[in-house]
Amino acid sequence: MRICRTISEMQQACRELKRSTAQERGLGFVPTMGALHVGHLSLVAAARAECDAVVASIFVNPRQFGVGEDYEIYPREFEEDCRKLESAGVEILFAPTVDEMYRPGATTFVEVAGISDRLDGASRPGHFRGVATVVVKLFNIVGPDKAYFGQKDAAQVAVLRAMVRDLNFPVELIACTTAREDDGLAMSSRNRYLSAEERQRALVLSHALQAAKSLAKEKGSNAQMLREAMLQKLTAEPLLRIDYAAVVDADTLEPIEDLSNGALVALAAWFGKTRLIDNVLLEPVTHV
CATH class of the missing domain: 3.40.50.620 (HUPs)
Structure with missing residues (x-):
């Protein structure tokens, strides 16, 4: 090389x-x-x-x-x-x-x-x-x-x-595609800043995203429901300080409510001095 x-x-x-x-x-x-x-x-x-x-x-x-x-x-x-x-x-x-x-x-x-x-x-x-x-x-x-x-x-x-x-x-x-550790935490060069306890608690990020993704599959769900599901998970973690938990258009990053055309579900949070980000993409809803 x-x-x-x-x-x-x-x-x-x-x-x-x-x-x-x-x-x-x-x-x-x-x-x-x-x-x-x-x-x-x-x-x-x-x-x-x-x-x-x-x-x-x-x-x-x-x-x-x-x-x-x-x-x-x-x-x-x-x-x-x-x-x-x-x-x-x-x-x-x-x-x-x-x-x-x-x-x-x-x-x-x-x-x-x-x-x-x-x-x-x-x-x-x-x-x-x-x-x-x-x-x-x-x-x-x-x-x-x-x-x-x-x-x-x-x-x-x-x-x-x-x-x-x-x-x-x-x-x-x-x-x-986002590379993840075996337990679901998104790989990041900044993960090494985390203490052992913070590293374990940081799993709440991927758990919150998965909760939102699962909810999005339910008929009648909307962006507000997804945000509330994420916040419910995140606010239960005392070591975490939320930066944002958002449901947005993947191209413009503008907030959206209707999920039919797909969405980017994204969050950022602090554990001590370490800021971590993660997200999932929702595919457009297909009607049979």
Whole structure:
């Protein structure tokens, strides 16, 4: 696996990789912030199955962290991450420094108005502006045909899909199924922040989502009923502080009431200083 540290080196490496492959299925790209787990590697596996070649990035992006968030302590395990990515079949890894990605004096940002202020965007002002900006830069540097993200970050996926559409990027954005631990907890690099007790109590997140999903199958259920079912589970957990529990349109992140066209059921909560997110997608109702 080739490791590129500069933008110019990465651009050249990707051009060479494209020339050396058949390019019948295109170049796949998996952007990450490192601290890799099975969920990240499942994205690489999906890209390997669908593309001629796969590249990845590791960059802890300071512009998507707010004041008082965990940028300084976010886990950085570069050597171990490299071993995992190489074993998974990644051909090129882009691992720039902050100064390489954001040259001194740079003042340009990318903002997807409206949608960026919903769900996680409401809780973390400026977060999605940082995400959109770094992803635009990565797309311009790598030039992928397909980019792979986890469905756990459903709000991020919605924002980036809108960005790709509005800015006419020739990139297919693919959301892969959320990877979960055996007990149902959504995999996250931040799970390691949890104490043993918090880790056990955090299972309430997936339990609340499953309660909502089961209720959605009942005739006559609506979004308010799903929200109430989630809140009933969540408020019974004393270690948890709710950020949001919402039923929204998966594309716009706007609240909805009618479930007939499908929905994104999403929640975020704090356990101590650790903020976790999770969600499930409801399929449109089919009438026989």
